[in-house]
Amino acid sequence: MAGSCAGVANPDRAFRLVASTTVVGRLLSTVGGVGQNGAMVRAIPDPEGIRTATTLPAAWYASADHHRLELDRVFRRGWVCAGVVDDLPPDGAWRAVRVGGVPVLLVRDRDGVLRAFLNVCRHRGAPLCDEGDVGDGPLLRCPYHSWLYRLDGSLARASGVGEPDGFDPGDHSLTEVGVASWRRTVWVDTSGTAGELSLGSLAAAIDAFPLESFDVVVSERDERPFNWKVLLENYSENYHTPFVHPEIDTTATEDYPMVSDGAVLYAWDRPLRPVDEAQRILHDLLPGEPGWERLATAATTRPYEVGNYLTVWPNLMMNVFPDAALVMWVEPSSPNTTVVERRLYLRPGTAPEVAERIAATHRLVHEQDVDICTRVQRTHDAGLDARGRLATVEERGVFFVHERLRAALA
Numbered sequence: 205m206a207g208s209c210a211g212v213a214n215p216d217r218a219f220r221l222v223a224s225t226t227v228v229g230r231l232l233s234t235v236g237g238v239g240q241n242g243a244m245v246r247a248i249p250d251p252e253g254i255r256t257a258t259t260l261p262a263a264w265y266a267s268a269d270h271h272r273l274e275l276d277r278v279f280r281r282g283w284v285c286a287g288v289v290d291d292l293p294p295d296g297a298w299r300a301v302r303v304g305g306v307p308v309l310l311v312r313d314r315d316g317v318l319r320a321f322l323n324v325c326r327h328r329g330a331p332l333c334d335e336g337d338v339g340d341g342p343l344l345r346c347p348y349h350s351w352l353y354r355l356d357g358s359l360a361r362a363s364g365v366g367e368p369d370g371f372d373p374g375d376h377s378l379t380e381v382g383v384a385s386w387r388r389t390v391w392v393d394t395s396g397t398a399g400e401l402s403l404g405s406l407a408a409a410i411d412a413f414p415l416e417s418f419d420v421v422v423s424e425r426d427e428r429p430f431n432w433k434v435l436l437e438n439y440s441e442n443y444h445t446p447f448v449h450p451e452i453d454t455t456a457t458e459d460y461p462m463v464s465d466g467a468v469l470y471a472w473d474r475p476l477r478p479v480d481e482a483q484r485i486l487h488d489l490l491p492g493e494p495g496w497e498r499l500a501t502a503a504t505t506r507p508y509e510v511g512n513y514l515t516v517w518p519n520l521m522m523n524v525f526p527d528a529a530l531v532m533w534v535e536p537s538s539p540n541t542t543v544v545e546r547r548l549y550l551r552p553g554t555a556p557e558v559a560e561r562i563a564a565t566h567r568l569v570h571e572q573d574v575d576i577c578t579r580v581q582r583t584h585d586a587g588l589d590a591r592g593r594l595a596t597v598e599e600r601g602v603f604f605v606h607e608r609l610r611a612a613l614a
Protein backbone atom coordinates (compact mmCIF):
# COMPACT_ATOMS: atom_id res chain seq x y z
CA MET A 205 0.00 0.00 0.00
CA ALA A 206 1.29 3.42 -0.88
CA GLY A 207 2.14 5.71 2.02
CA SER A 208 0.55 9.08 2.48
CA CYS A 209 2.22 12.41 1.95
CA ALA A 210 0.27 14.92 3.98
CA GLY A 211 -0.18 18.48 2.86
CA VAL A 212 -0.47 21.20 5.48
CA ALA A 213 -2.81 24.15 5.12
CA ASN A 214 -1.34 26.12 7.99
CA PRO A 215 2.22 25.09 8.83
CA ASP A 216 2.40 26.96 12.13
CA ARG A 217 -0.76 25.34 13.38
CA ALA A 218 0.39 21.89 12.32
CA PHE A 219 3.66 22.42 14.15
CA ARG A 220 1.85 23.29 17.34
CA LEU A 221 -0.66 20.47 17.06
CA VAL A 222 2.01 17.86 16.71
CA ALA A 223 4.11 19.27 19.49
CA SER A 224 1.10 19.96 21.72
CA THR A 225 2.63 23.22 22.78
CA THR A 226 4.43 26.27 21.55
CA VAL A 227 7.59 24.77 20.17
CA VAL A 228 8.61 28.25 19.14
CA GLY A 229 8.71 29.12 22.83
CA ARG A 230 10.93 26.11 23.37
CA LEU A 231 13.33 27.21 20.68
CA LEU A 232 13.63 30.63 22.24
CA SER A 233 14.06 29.17 25.70
CA THR A 234 17.10 27.22 24.62
CA VAL A 235 19.09 30.32 23.88
CA GLY A 236 18.55 31.63 27.36
CA GLY A 237 16.46 34.13 29.23
CA VAL A 238 12.76 33.79 29.80
CA GLY A 239 11.44 30.68 28.13
CA GLN A 240 8.17 28.89 28.09
CA ASN A 241 5.63 30.06 30.65
CA GLY A 242 8.14 32.49 32.04
CA ALA A 243 10.65 29.77 33.02
CA MET A 244 14.27 30.97 33.24
CA VAL A 245 16.98 28.90 31.62
CA ARG A 246 20.71 29.48 31.24
CA ALA A 247 22.02 30.86 28.02
CA ILE A 248 24.42 28.79 25.95
CA PRO A 249 26.17 30.82 23.28
CA ASP A 250 25.98 29.89 19.60
CA PRO A 251 28.89 27.79 18.42
CA GLU A 252 31.00 29.99 16.18
CA GLY A 253 30.08 29.57 12.54
CA ILE A 254 26.66 27.97 12.95
CA ARG A 255 24.82 30.98 11.59
CA THR A 256 26.54 30.67 8.24
CA ALA A 257 26.66 26.87 8.20
CA THR A 258 25.21 24.87 5.35
CA THR A 259 24.46 21.19 4.99
CA LEU A 260 26.97 18.82 3.42
CA PRO A 261 26.90 17.87 -0.28
CA ALA A 262 24.97 14.74 -1.22
CA ALA A 263 28.16 13.17 -2.57
CA TRP A 264 29.61 13.11 0.94
CA TYR A 265 26.95 10.55 1.81
CA ALA A 266 27.03 8.50 -1.37
CA SER A 267 30.24 8.63 -3.37
CA ALA A 268 32.74 5.80 -3.17
CA ASP A 269 35.68 8.22 -3.45
CA HIS A 270 34.47 10.37 -0.60
CA HIS A 271 33.73 7.31 1.49
CA ARG A 272 37.30 6.06 1.04
CA LEU A 273 38.57 9.46 2.11
CA GLU A 274 36.45 9.36 5.28
CA LEU A 275 37.58 5.85 6.15
CA ASP A 276 41.16 7.00 5.82
CA ARG A 277 40.92 10.36 7.60
CA VAL A 278 38.21 9.70 10.17
CA PHE A 279 38.31 6.00 10.96
CA ARG A 280 41.93 5.05 10.41
CA ARG A 281 43.78 7.92 12.04
CA GLY A 282 42.52 7.85 15.58
CA TRP A 283 40.32 6.24 18.19
CA VAL A 284 37.07 4.66 17.04
CA CYS A 285 34.47 2.89 19.15
CA ALA A 286 34.77 -0.82 18.39
CA GLY A 287 32.12 -2.17 20.73
CA VAL A 288 31.33 -2.74 24.37
CA VAL A 289 33.29 -4.52 27.06
CA ASP A 290 30.48 -7.08 27.38
CA ASP A 291 31.55 -8.54 24.04
CA LEU A 292 35.28 -8.72 24.78
CA PRO A 293 36.83 -12.19 24.73
CA PRO A 294 37.56 -13.90 28.05
CA ASP A 295 41.11 -14.76 29.10
CA GLY A 296 42.89 -16.92 26.53
CA ALA A 297 40.45 -16.05 23.74
CA TRP A 298 39.92 -13.70 20.79
CA ARG A 299 37.21 -12.06 18.74
CA ALA A 300 37.42 -10.64 15.21
CA VAL A 301 35.79 -7.26 14.60
CA ARG A 302 35.89 -4.58 11.92
CA VAL A 303 36.80 -1.01 12.73
CA GLY A 304 36.49 1.58 9.98
CA GLY A 305 36.66 -1.25 7.47
CA VAL A 306 39.87 -2.59 9.02
CA PRO A 307 39.80 -6.21 10.22
CA VAL A 308 40.95 -6.30 13.83
CA LEU A 309 41.51 -9.09 16.33
CA LEU A 310 40.78 -8.37 19.98
CA VAL A 311 42.86 -10.85 21.93
CA ARG A 312 43.06 -11.44 25.67
CA ASP A 313 45.99 -13.52 26.78
CA ARG A 314 45.86 -16.02 29.60
CA ASP A 315 46.97 -13.35 32.06
CA GLY A 316 44.01 -11.19 31.10
CA VAL A 317 45.98 -8.61 29.09
CA LEU A 318 43.89 -7.24 26.24
CA ARG A 319 45.60 -6.44 22.94
CA ALA A 320 44.40 -5.58 19.46
CA PHE A 321 46.07 -6.64 16.22
CA LEU A 322 45.36 -6.23 12.56
CA ASN A 323 43.61 -9.43 11.56
CA VAL A 324 46.18 -9.96 8.84
CA CYS A 325 48.62 -12.87 8.66
CA ARG A 326 52.22 -11.69 8.31
CA HIS A 327 52.83 -14.27 5.59
CA ARG A 328 50.58 -13.38 2.65
CA GLY A 329 47.87 -11.47 4.38
CA ALA A 330 45.06 -13.94 4.97
CA PRO A 331 42.72 -12.99 7.79
CA LEU A 332 43.25 -15.31 10.74
CA CYS A 333 39.50 -15.56 11.20
CA ASP A 334 36.35 -13.97 9.85
CA GLU A 335 34.65 -10.92 11.31
CA GLY A 336 32.47 -11.97 14.21
CA ASP A 337 34.39 -15.18 14.84
CA VAL A 338 35.46 -16.03 18.35
CA GLY A 339 38.04 -18.59 19.39
CA ASP A 340 40.29 -19.64 22.22
CA GLY A 341 43.45 -21.60 22.84
CA PRO A 342 47.17 -21.03 23.23
CA LEU A 343 47.78 -20.20 19.55
CA LEU A 344 46.08 -18.50 16.62
CA ARG A 345 46.39 -20.44 13.38
CA CYS A 346 46.26 -18.87 9.94
CA PRO A 347 43.89 -20.95 7.80
CA TYR A 348 45.96 -20.46 4.61
CA HIS A 349 49.41 -21.98 5.30
CA SER A 350 49.04 -22.61 9.00
CA TRP A 351 51.48 -20.10 10.47
CA LEU A 352 50.90 -19.97 14.21
CA TYR A 353 50.82 -16.93 16.48
CA ARG A 354 50.90 -16.65 20.26
CA LEU A 355 48.28 -14.54 22.00
CA ASP A 356 50.81 -11.72 22.42
CA GLY A 357 50.97 -11.57 18.62
CA SER A 358 54.42 -13.11 18.21
CA LEU A 359 54.98 -15.65 15.47
CA ALA A 360 55.34 -19.08 17.09
CA ARG A 361 55.92 -21.20 14.00
CA ALA A 362 56.08 -20.81 10.23
CA SER A 363 56.00 -24.45 9.16
CA GLY A 364 57.43 -25.14 5.74
CA VAL A 365 58.84 -21.67 5.22
CA GLY A 366 62.28 -23.15 4.49
CA GLU A 367 65.25 -20.82 4.79
CA PRO A 368 64.47 -17.37 3.40
CA ASP A 369 67.60 -15.22 3.78
CA GLY A 370 67.61 -13.35 7.06
CA PHE A 371 64.17 -14.60 8.07
CA ASP A 372 63.59 -13.78 11.71
CA PRO A 373 60.26 -14.82 13.26
CA GLY A 374 60.63 -11.83 15.58
CA ASP A 375 60.10 -9.57 12.57
CA HIS A 376 56.80 -11.21 11.73
CA SER A 377 54.58 -10.65 14.72
CA LEU A 378 51.01 -9.60 14.14
CA THR A 379 50.74 -5.83 13.79
CA GLU A 380 49.61 -4.43 17.11
CA VAL A 381 47.21 -1.48 17.17
CA GLY A 382 45.82 0.63 20.00
CA VAL A 383 43.03 -0.63 22.24
CA ALA A 384 41.47 1.08 25.25
CA SER A 385 38.22 1.14 27.14
CA TRP A 386 36.10 3.98 28.37
CA ARG A 387 33.29 3.11 30.71
CA ARG A 388 31.45 0.26 29.02
CA THR A 389 32.86 0.88 25.55
CA VAL A 390 35.96 -0.40 23.75
CA TRP A 391 38.05 1.79 21.47
CA VAL A 392 40.56 0.88 18.80
CA ASP A 393 43.15 3.04 17.06
CA THR A 394 44.13 1.15 13.92
CA SER A 395 46.78 3.75 13.08
CA GLY A 396 48.56 2.94 16.34
CA THR A 397 49.69 6.57 16.45
CA ALA A 398 46.88 8.41 18.22
CA GLY A 399 48.38 8.34 21.70
CA GLU A 400 46.25 7.72 24.76
CA LEU A 401 42.49 7.69 24.43
CA SER A 402 41.29 11.04 25.72
CA LEU A 403 37.68 12.07 25.24
CA GLY A 404 37.82 15.44 26.97
CA SER A 405 36.15 16.97 30.00
CA LEU A 406 32.54 16.26 29.08
CA ALA A 407 33.15 12.52 29.02
CA ALA A 408 33.77 12.78 32.77
CA ALA A 409 30.34 14.32 33.32
CA ILE A 410 28.82 10.82 33.36
CA ASP A 411 31.42 9.42 35.77
CA ALA A 412 28.94 9.03 38.63
CA PHE A 413 26.44 6.97 36.64
CA PRO A 414 26.96 3.28 37.51
CA LEU A 415 26.98 1.97 33.94
CA GLU A 416 29.18 -0.98 34.77
CA SER A 417 26.60 -2.41 37.14
CA PHE A 418 23.71 -2.42 34.65
CA ASP A 419 22.39 -5.57 32.96
CA VAL A 420 22.15 -5.95 29.18
CA VAL A 421 18.52 -6.24 28.11
CA VAL A 422 18.79 -5.56 24.37
CA SER A 423 21.70 -6.52 22.14
CA GLU A 424 21.03 -5.95 18.46
CA ARG A 425 23.04 -5.53 15.28
CA ASP A 426 21.60 -4.52 11.92
CA GLU A 427 22.99 -3.38 8.63
CA ARG A 428 20.99 -0.32 7.59
CA PRO A 429 20.66 1.35 4.18
CA PHE A 430 22.17 4.75 4.93
CA ASN A 431 25.52 6.45 5.30
CA TRP A 432 26.92 6.41 8.84
CA LYS A 433 26.65 10.19 9.18
CA VAL A 434 22.92 10.18 8.52
CA LEU A 435 22.29 8.37 11.80
CA LEU A 436 24.89 10.38 13.70
CA GLU A 437 23.22 13.62 12.56
CA ASN A 438 19.79 12.25 13.41
CA TYR A 439 20.91 11.25 16.90
CA SER A 440 22.55 14.60 17.50
CA GLU A 441 19.43 16.73 17.25
CA ASN A 442 16.03 16.76 18.88
CA TYR A 443 14.47 18.99 16.23
CA HIS A 444 12.76 16.01 14.62
CA THR A 445 11.36 14.49 17.81
CA PRO A 446 7.84 15.96 17.82
CA PHE A 447 7.38 14.88 14.21
CA VAL A 448 9.19 11.56 13.99
CA HIS A 449 8.53 10.40 17.56
CA PRO A 450 5.24 11.99 18.64
CA GLU A 451 4.91 9.30 21.33
CA ILE A 452 7.89 10.64 23.28
CA ASP A 453 7.49 14.33 22.64
CA THR A 454 8.34 16.31 25.77
CA THR A 455 8.54 19.75 24.25
CA ALA A 456 5.93 21.06 26.66
CA THR A 457 8.05 20.45 29.72
CA GLU A 458 11.71 20.63 28.76
CA ASP A 459 14.23 21.82 26.24
CA TYR A 460 17.33 20.08 24.95
CA PRO A 461 20.47 22.18 25.23
CA MET A 462 23.85 21.03 23.92
CA VAL A 463 27.46 21.78 24.70
CA SER A 464 30.59 20.26 23.21
CA ASP A 465 34.23 19.80 24.06
CA GLY A 466 36.72 17.81 22.03
CA ALA A 467 35.20 14.56 20.83
CA VAL A 468 32.02 14.85 22.91
CA LEU A 469 28.75 16.57 22.21
CA TYR A 470 26.63 16.52 25.36
CA ALA A 471 22.89 17.15 25.33
CA TRP A 472 20.50 16.76 28.20
CA ASP A 473 16.84 16.92 29.14
CA ARG A 474 16.44 20.29 30.81
CA PRO A 475 13.12 20.69 32.60
CA LEU A 476 11.70 24.15 32.22
CA ARG A 477 10.03 23.95 35.64
CA PRO A 478 12.04 21.60 37.84
CA VAL A 479 10.07 19.76 40.50
CA ASP A 480 12.66 17.56 42.22
CA GLU A 481 16.37 17.47 43.06
CA ALA A 482 17.52 15.80 39.83
CA GLN A 483 15.49 18.17 37.74
CA ARG A 484 16.95 21.15 39.58
CA ILE A 485 20.46 19.97 38.73
CA LEU A 486 19.51 19.50 35.08
CA HIS A 487 17.92 22.91 35.07
CA ASP A 488 20.56 24.88 36.96
CA LEU A 489 23.90 23.38 35.92
CA LEU A 490 25.88 22.64 32.80
CA PRO A 491 27.38 19.14 32.39
CA GLY A 492 30.46 18.68 34.52
CA GLU A 493 29.90 21.71 36.73
CA PRO A 494 30.29 21.03 40.46
CA GLY A 495 27.15 19.25 41.61
CA TRP A 496 26.39 17.66 38.23
CA GLU A 497 27.71 14.35 39.54
CA ARG A 498 24.82 14.21 42.01
CA LEU A 499 22.48 13.54 39.08
CA ALA A 500 23.25 9.85 39.29
CA THR A 501 21.76 9.58 42.77
CA ALA A 502 19.57 12.66 43.18
CA ALA A 503 15.98 12.10 44.20
CA THR A 504 13.59 12.09 41.28
CA THR A 505 10.18 10.75 40.50
CA ARG A 506 11.11 10.36 36.83
CA PRO A 507 14.50 8.63 36.47
CA TYR A 508 13.95 7.98 32.77
CA GLU A 509 13.63 11.69 32.14
CA VAL A 510 17.03 12.42 33.70
CA GLY A 511 18.58 12.02 30.29
CA ASN A 512 22.17 12.66 29.23
CA TYR A 513 22.87 12.16 25.52
CA LEU A 514 26.43 11.94 24.26
CA THR A 515 27.60 11.89 20.68
CA VAL A 516 31.22 10.81 20.83
CA TRP A 517 33.10 11.43 17.61
CA PRO A 518 33.28 9.63 15.34
CA ASN A 519 30.82 6.81 15.88
CA LEU A 520 29.39 6.40 19.38
CA MET A 521 26.03 7.53 20.73
CA MET A 522 25.08 7.07 24.37
CA ASN A 523 21.95 7.78 26.40
CA VAL A 524 22.70 7.73 30.11
CA PHE A 525 20.08 7.76 32.87
CA PRO A 526 20.33 6.96 36.60
CA ASP A 527 18.77 3.53 36.00
CA ALA A 528 19.49 2.82 32.35
CA ALA A 529 21.80 3.39 29.42
CA LEU A 530 21.71 2.94 25.70
CA VAL A 531 24.96 2.46 23.81
CA MET A 532 24.84 2.62 20.03
CA TRP A 533 27.79 2.64 17.67
CA VAL A 534 28.15 2.48 13.92
CA GLU A 535 30.55 0.85 11.52
CA PRO A 536 30.41 2.13 7.94
CA SER A 537 30.11 -0.85 5.60
CA SER A 538 29.82 1.10 2.32
CA PRO A 539 29.00 4.68 1.27
CA ASN A 540 25.31 4.00 1.81
CA THR A 541 25.19 1.14 4.28
CA THR A 542 26.06 1.10 7.96
CA VAL A 543 26.19 -1.58 10.60
CA VAL A 544 24.35 -0.27 13.65
CA GLU A 545 24.99 -1.97 16.99
CA ARG A 546 22.83 -1.25 20.02
CA ARG A 547 22.91 -2.30 23.64
CA LEU A 548 20.28 -1.32 26.15
CA TYR A 549 21.25 -1.62 29.81
CA LEU A 550 19.04 -1.43 32.89
CA ARG A 551 19.73 -1.38 36.58
CA PRO A 552 19.61 -4.89 38.07
CA GLY A 553 16.28 -5.55 39.68
CA THR A 554 14.28 -3.54 37.15
CA ALA A 555 10.82 -5.07 37.05
CA PRO A 556 10.36 -7.22 33.92
CA GLU A 557 7.33 -5.26 32.77
CA VAL A 558 9.28 -2.00 33.08
CA ALA A 559 12.22 -3.50 31.18
CA GLU A 560 9.87 -4.71 28.49
CA ARG A 561 8.26 -1.32 28.15
CA ILE A 562 11.60 0.48 27.92
CA ALA A 563 12.90 -2.00 25.35
CA ALA A 564 9.73 -1.66 23.29
CA THR A 565 9.91 2.14 23.41
CA HIS A 566 13.55 2.06 22.40
CA ARG A 567 12.81 -0.23 19.45
CA LEU A 568 9.91 1.93 18.30
CA VAL A 569 12.00 5.11 18.44
CA HIS A 570 14.93 3.46 16.72
CA GLU A 571 12.78 2.10 13.89
CA GLN A 572 11.26 5.54 13.40
CA ASP A 573 14.76 7.02 13.14
CA VAL A 574 15.88 4.25 10.79
CA ASP A 575 12.88 4.94 8.58
CA ILE A 576 13.54 8.67 8.22
CA CYS A 577 17.29 8.09 7.79
CA THR A 578 16.60 5.54 5.05
CA ARG A 579 14.45 8.04 3.22
CA VAL A 580 17.02 10.83 3.57
CA GLN A 581 19.68 8.53 2.13
CA ARG A 582 17.60 8.11 -1.04
CA THR A 583 18.02 11.83 -1.66
CA HIS A 584 21.77 11.54 -1.15
CA ASP A 585 21.95 8.49 -3.42
CA ALA A 586 20.15 10.44 -6.15
CA GLY A 587 22.85 13.11 -5.90
CA LEU A 588 20.36 15.80 -4.95
CA ASP A 589 21.95 18.50 -2.80
CA ALA A 590 19.53 20.02 -0.30
CA ARG A 591 21.83 23.06 0.05
CA GLY A 592 20.15 23.50 3.43
CA ARG A 593 20.78 25.75 6.41
CA LEU A 594 21.03 24.52 9.97
CA ALA A 595 18.70 25.52 12.78
CA THR A 596 20.98 27.64 14.95
CA VAL A 597 19.81 26.18 18.26
CA GLU A 598 18.23 22.83 17.50
CA GLU A 599 20.94 21.64 15.13
CA ARG A 600 24.05 22.46 17.10
CA GLY A 601 24.70 18.73 17.25
CA VAL A 602 24.49 18.39 13.48
CA PHE A 603 26.91 21.31 13.23
CA PHE A 604 29.22 19.52 15.69
CA VAL A 605 29.23 16.43 13.45
CA HIS A 606 29.92 18.51 10.35
CA GLU A 607 32.68 20.52 12.02
CA ARG A 608 34.42 17.39 13.29
CA LEU A 609 34.20 15.89 9.84
CA ARG A 610 35.50 18.99 8.09
CA ALA A 611 38.41 19.16 10.52
CA ALA A 612 39.26 15.51 9.89
CA LEU A 613 39.17 15.98 6.13
CA ALA A 614 41.10 19.26 6.09
Ligand code: FES
Binds near residue numbers: 327330346347349
Ligand atom coordinates in the same frame (compact mmCIF):
# COMPACT_ATOMS: atom_id res chain seq x y z
S1 FES B 1 48.80 -16.26 4.57
FE1 FES B 1 48.84 -16.93 6.60
S2 FES B 1 50.09 -18.65 6.58
FE2 FES B 1 50.09 -17.98 4.55
Ligand SMILES: [Fe+2]
Binds near residue numbers: 439444445448449
Ligand atom coordinates in the same frame (compact mmCIF):
# COMPACT_ATOMS: atom_id res chain seq x y z
FE1 LIG C 1 15.04 10.28 16.70
